[in-house]
Amino acid sequence: MHKWLSQNKNKLTALTGLLIVMAFIFQWIFSNRTAANIFLFIASLIGGFPIAVSAIAALKVKVISIDLLVTIAIFGAFVIQEFEESAIVAFLFLFGAYLEHKTLSKTRLAIQNLVALSPETALRQNNQEEFEEISVEEVEEGDHLLVKTGDKVPVDGIVLSGLATINGASITGEPLPVSKAVDDQVFAGTIVEDGTIHMQAEKVGEDSTFGKIIALVEEAQDSKSPAERFIDRFAKYYTPAVLVLALIVFLFSRSISLAITILVLGCPGALVIGVPVSHVAGIGNGAKHGILFKGSDVIAKFSKVDTILFDKTGTLTYGNPEVTDSHYYLPDHDLVDRLLVSVEKESRHPLAQAILKHYQVSQSENILETTVIQGGGIMAKTHEHQILVGNPYLMKQYHITITEPMQKDINEMEQLGESLVLTAIDGSLALATGIRDQLRDGVKEDLQALKNMGVKNLILLSGDHQHSVDLVREELGLSEAYGNLLPADKAAFVKKRQSIGETVAFVGDGINDSPSLALADIGIAMGNGTDVAIETSDIVLMHSNFHRIPHALALAKATSRNMLENIIIALLVVVILLVSVFTSRAMNMAIGMFVHEASILVVILNAMRLIHFKNKQKLDTNQLFMNDLQVN
Template structure:
């Protein structure tokens, strides 16, 4: 019976409203007090039923909830035959609960939107080579699936054949379609906008990146921050205190109506709902914009960060070294490049790949007698020539003469932050290449936005040489730069900052930097949704998009402010209501309940503003003005 009544709360609310309207029509339209009285009595009894059931359920677990206060107040008003107020108070309380639930559900729209985007079926290749539609739960790792134009990718996998453009907004928050071809990674829940592809399933069901995102955001929205836990504890003692206050007032004044009104006005409804709605809305905004915030605690800590430490490679830089500078010391450049490409294509070293990518398509020759010199480079024979490719130490080993121009070029390349690749043919220097990782586009502007949001210290740590790290720091305006840093050195550096009282966020790629991500107050992974990034960090910037970082920081600060605003609104309303009751004559139970429900709606709507949060344009203007000042100074 209790469950049935609670399931009909919305219907009871509507019936109560109709009965109250009918009651006032009977009194003022028909001048019939019987209709007026009995309509209000029925409305009071119907309305208090679900409230009393919730109060009883709370008392069973030894919690004096808001429902207990309202139930006692309504019963008291009913006993003193104030049917008008008992009916209106129950209606307002039920209607407020309805609005509260409805608006709170809207703040969870990001999750609902993600869940609705989850694929339900897939075209799976069966034994006869044909494709048939199956439930996505029936897809196993290794299955080959067909995805047509307009369809959702059902699992994480690799493209086996075909090509097309995929909208990855559900994963990255970025709506610009991404080109996919053979060998490309695709993710469940993304949409193939054009083309047809066949993919091999690698991760299915809840193990897909999309499934993990939904799970993480749901867990985050259900988690509680220190503020929420404090309010829970506060409400646990506050509600009985209001009950005691009402009893004391009755004891001294013998005014039952005044005591009952205190119970109604003291309801901490807005206080209880204000903080959770802010957190839920903030996390929902992040999910829709390619930022995973793993819980309310993360929001609280991230909003207080004053120092951000960055790994260099793959974070501030793209992570793909490229040939940035070159010098030739021979007229037979094309032939030398053919020899160089032939030797380097057999190596998996990042510098070798950069060289091969730079040279591009060319004639390749057979490579013989390859010798790898650890830490220096490689020596091989090509077309009867002795080819040496490596650093300065290898050139010295091979007795390659470095003339004055070559030595100046080497110093200049190193000062520019390059790793050097020298190529000698038969002990004669032919080519010098400077290879360096490229800084991500617009990172400088993003870092300025982070500074404008109140972060005082920006540091970069890297395993690269100090010169390279210093160059990146100078170009980006960072406060500290440290090279030759192994993972354990990075962790020790973060510990040192924390001992100095700084609140540290670490931004890394989520693989080599796992210890630092775990140790920092806030670990932020540039991860494209990888398993390691999602598991280790507190915040994940999907698709390794650095521009999401200022948005994430601004969002957490806005969410923290929003929580404080809601607390001030909630507490302020209660104090004003109680003061009005004690020091004025116009305040009564009905007005108090109306103001209470209005305050609940206000804090919910205030929290929902976070769903539309965007980093304000003033930060962009600040960057522009500062850049103009630098130009003028130069």
């Protein structure tokens, strides 16, 4: 029965409306009251049936729903033979549900667009080294795949051979196609515009970046905010209260018509639909702009944030640093370079990538063992050597001697604002490398926009030395800046600011900063779709685009305001209608229900404004995108 009603509810709504129109035609044009009543009688039965079924289903699980109020009102009007009012009440309630469904469907367009991008087939290499077309569900990790011009990349993976230009706007947010070559990462759902690549599957199905993005948006849209949980509790007690009020009115007035009218006018339809529609519209707008909110609870918290903490590398900077200084302390430079490159190949940190790009070696050493020292660097071993690669903290932990000339070199690099990577071989400092990263274009304007929206504290937390951190603070106009921090220190700082009553957001790369992302009231990951970013943060910024943060905050504030506006509209309508029952003779059941459905339409239209919301304080996004791509 429920399945049939779900499939045919719109048809029943249309039929109910058609019967009401026919009734009015017979009454007004042909002056045939009997025929009109017959049409209204049938319309009441057809329209009231799905509402009554929903009410009974709710009662079975001990829930007194809004549908019960409407069912009793329709039945009461039916009993006193007010067929016109019972039919109109049923139609308007069904039509309101139709509007709700259509609006929610429209605001879920972000998910629909993502799903539409999902590839359906892949070309997999078989045992005969030929490529055969298979369903994308059959692809397994390690499979070798061929992707041609015009095809969608079927799963996440790495390019084995070939060269192609790939449009990744739907996944990474990059507005222009990007060239992909051997060893580059490619993501499911992106499109090969030119060229052919041979790739190896690394993440398939729901584990792919594409699958996780879809799951994240679906989870966000299905979650509930504090406002929605309040509405649920409110409706639980409100419905019985209206029933009791109607009973009391009947006992005192002996007017069943008045009691039934109160039941109809007391239906808080706009209250029930107003908040979730705002929530889903806000989530949809965020997804469209590459901002993935993990639920409306996140939106509510983020709208109240007054302190934002930032990591430096890959967050305020592009995360593409370059080596600017090298000081050797062992005579065999080739050995030092070879061991350093061999160790850094084990890391995906931005500083490691800068070293690999700068120190070109013909061959590398076989690394037998690596140990990551949290907040320090890497300890590695080959057959003949022990290598330490990291910051001064790591050198101190392993009691590496730093002479006065060495310290002088280190101090000079720190004065220039360079990040330090020290390399020690077999207990002796062998190389001091200075690396400098560029601040993101437009980041200063983005930070000013956050200040304009009420964020009081903008604080930099970094593992870099204090002088480098201070230079960034001065250049960007940050409130405070702290250097030489380990991940545990950053997490402790988050707790400290929360303990004094601040609502704290932390913006990081989702890897080293995962403890802080998890502890903060709002964790914002400069994700690039990484696993850690998606799992530990509350908000993911696609393609690590810092420029989306002001839009995210403005959208969160607008969504919270929109929810509050809808609550006020809905409650005001209910109060006015209930008061008018006792103060105006013109108020009746049908008019009340019409006003109710009009209020539902009003809150829906109000919420839909969020779909097209734009941050007025934002700079030209396209220009910022172009700046990003030029640096990257």
